[in-house]
Amino acid sequence: MDNFKITAIGLMSGTSLDGLDVCCATFSKTDGRWRFAIDAARGYDYPDDLKYRLGTGAQQMSAHEFVAFHSEYGKFLGERVADFMKEYGIRPDIVASHGHTIFHEPGKRIMFQIGDGAAIAAEARVPVVSDFRRLDIMLGGQGAPLVPIGDRLLFADYDFCLNIGGFSNISYECDGERQAFDISPVNYVLNHYCRQRGLEFDRDGLIARSGAVDAELLASLDALPFYSQTGAKSLGREWVEKEIFPMIDSRGLEFADLLSTFTEHAARQVARVVRRVGKPHPTMLITGGGALNVYLVERIRELAGCEVKIPSRQIIEFKEALIFAFLGALYMAGEASCLSSVTGAACDNIGGMLFKI
Structure with a gap:
């Protein structure tokens, strides 16, 4: 029409x-x-x-x-x-x-x-x-996801559209078709542990920035089978509660180290997708609450090698x-x-x- x-x-x-x-x-x-x-x-x-x-x-x-x-x-x-x-x-x-x-x-x-x-x-x-x-x-x-039709028709100027909320999801064009899927949990996990300590969230990722990455937990998170799946895939609360929370809780990390490790994990999974797609000089629009997490965005930019665009606060939110x-x-x-x-x-x-x- x-x-x-x-x-x-x-x-x-x-x-x-x-x-x-x-x-x-x-x-x-x-x-x-x-x-x-x-x-x-x-x-x-x-x-x-x-x-x-x-x-x-x-x-x-x-x-x-x-x-x-x-x-x-x-x-x-x-x-x-x-x-x-x-x-x-x-x-x-x-x-x-x-x-x-x-x-x-x-x-x-x-x-x-x-x-x-x-x-x-x-x-x-x-x-x-x-x-x-x-x-x-x-x-x-x-x-799911449903956002990619909007990415294709309203935000076509970017190679990748990444939204970071409770979960991160990405969409991009490949051989004339829109590809999109959930990447990993992000704020659903970070905010869960913040709330346990009386915080709504980690503002600007400052707590995560102050922590140290736990290599053993990071390797275990990165090795979860979901991340090796290709094609249409999506995540929900049930998967996080079964796979992620027990893995994190078993390590008994200090709060800052926990947030630092999971932030690194979330950034690495975004970078993994971008590298696999292999677009030259890629541009990425980042929206959602996670776009306000300065430390997370820094890690994505560095690990994925993207030109990152953070839009107006209205579009972000x-x-x-x-x-x-x-x-x-x-x-x-x-x-x-x-x-x-x-x-x-x-x-x-x-x-x-x-x-x-």
């Missing part, structure tokens, strides 16, 4: 549990090219109780409690959308909600993002599209919410949002379920 224009709000809640990101943007397509302008963006903190339930509490709920929480969290999202629209005087054509991932086991065709789209629509009184991943899962795909808004635009335009070359699904597909008042 050409000569198309739409205003969309994207909602993103990541595994690092930093809070809810909301971004409103206007998208237009002319002469086959998509363009965007951000109209407004902001974050909303999660109350401690909600943060706990989204983090680990939901997995322990009964079926009845879980369904009730699905509606409750959807209502919470709808209230934030209503607040956002009032604050900025915006009335979007569509709201696109990622929800919050509770279960991610694509090999079993299990994927669930909590946050009922119907509850969002009822509370905010605007059309909502949600549940973007389920169709891809049923088509044999990973249901809200790129995923922006791209979810874009997924809403693609849904309304009737264009694919899930790329089979990325997810491993049987075919490209238009994920999502529409709730319209």
Whole structure:
């Protein structure tokens, strides 16, 4: 569809549990090219109780409690959308909600993002599209990542688009197809150990910078079989809790050394991908909360040999919410949002379920 224009709000809640990101943007397509302008963006903190339930509490709920929480969290999202629209005087054509991932086991065709789209629509009184991943899962795909379609169509000037949140994921063009996958856990692990010590996160990576890398733990982390897999692959909380936390905890490291070692591991895995792809003089756009981790970015730049671009603070913090808004635009335009070359699904597909008042 050409000569198309739409205003969309994207909602993103990541595994690092930093809070809810909301971004409103206007998208237009002319002469086959998509363009965007951000109209407004902001974050909303999660109350401690909600943060706990989204983090680990939901997995322990009964079926009845879980369904009730699905509606409750959807209502919470709808209230934030209503607040956002009032604050900025915006009335979007569509709201696109990622929800919050509770279960991610694509090999079993299990994927669930909590946050009922119907509850969002009822509370905010605007059309909502949600549940973007389920169709891809049923088509044999990973249901993730979804951001690469936005990287391809909105950020095509960079060889690599790296997002660093709870997990790092990367996308790039290879032989005319978009390739993308999760690389490793990052903030999900770093923030987990920071919270154990009463910190939200390691600002600028200063604690990690002060520590020493533990060679034995680093070698064990780097040797995990996931990193040798090729093709479509994705990570979730379950894998981290089974593979990463026990490995780290068994070493009994000092806090700074733990953060330093895992930061080095995360940077090495990014560099491993970049070197394998082998693009000459590569450029890399880094977004997500990890782009603000100065030490981590330094290690990536040095190990990967990339020209690294850190965009505006707004793009750093809200790129995923922006791209979810874009997924809403693609849904309304009737264009694919899930790329089979990325997810491993049987075919490209238009994920999502529409709730319209």
